[in-house]
Amino acid sequence: MDVENYKVQALKKQKEHQKFLANLKKKPPKNLDFVVQETHDEVFAKIDCLSCANCCKTTGPLFTEKDIERISKHLRMKPADFEKKYLQTDEDEDKVLQNLPCWFLNEENTCSIYEVRPKACREFPHTDRKKIYQINHLTIKNTLICPAAFEFVERIQKKIEKK
Template identity: 50%
Template sequence: MDLENFRLQSSSEFSKNKKLLPKLKKMKAKALDNAFEEAHDAKFRNIDCLTCANCCKTTSPIFLQTDIERLSKVFNMKTSVFIDTYLKLDEEGDYVLQSSPCPFLNQDNTCLVYEERPKACREYPHTNRKNMHGILNLTLRNTLVCPAVFEIFQDFAKDFRK
């Protein structure tokens, strides 16, 4: 995966993708959820996240208390020590990683804590969730992080031009 080329392309297309949001917001909830789920399934039949891992290299998931407790046990640490070692509070008061790339990202793009990874990592890039209306702005931002989400938006843009 050529991440530099992806960054340039996704940035240059961001305003076009943003213009797609009002059209997507006009769709009925079930139709939007189904469209995203179908697109998600189709993209991830052909995309291997291990060739990219841009999400792990550039962003942080939100760590829920249950995530913190689970990962603290994995590392045999007190939760307070885990927080002090790896996390910080963001502007919204959520726990996120102190730095990027993720400290649990291995050289081969695998995850050191894959079986115990945070809920946000399990659900990323959130394109096969219910209530897509509620996360369209997040999904738009994810076009800058995840090549699959970017491609989904590109495909949707083509569909709306038809």
């Protein structure tokens, strides 16, 4: 998958996408949640995350206390030891990875802690949310990282503007 090409396209279309999403927020169609879910499913039927894993290579998730407890238990570590080994506190006081790419990303783009991965990883790129317009800033940011997020915005824009 040509992640760089997607990023170039996303940068070119950023203003157009921002305008489209801003209009969605102002006047969301009645069936928006349905269209969002349908489009999310179509995109992920086409795009295989394992061929990319750009999110795991370039951005780190936030780790909640529940994530830390669950993952450290899975790794048979004390939560404090897990935090010391893998995490740091950022300027927003969020717990994030010390380094990228993610420690748990395997060579074949699989995740060594997939069953217990952080909530932020499970939900990324957040394209199946209800009231998607509540996270427009995040959606735009994710189009630069995730080919599926870019494809999602492109498709949803075509569907909604057709009506």
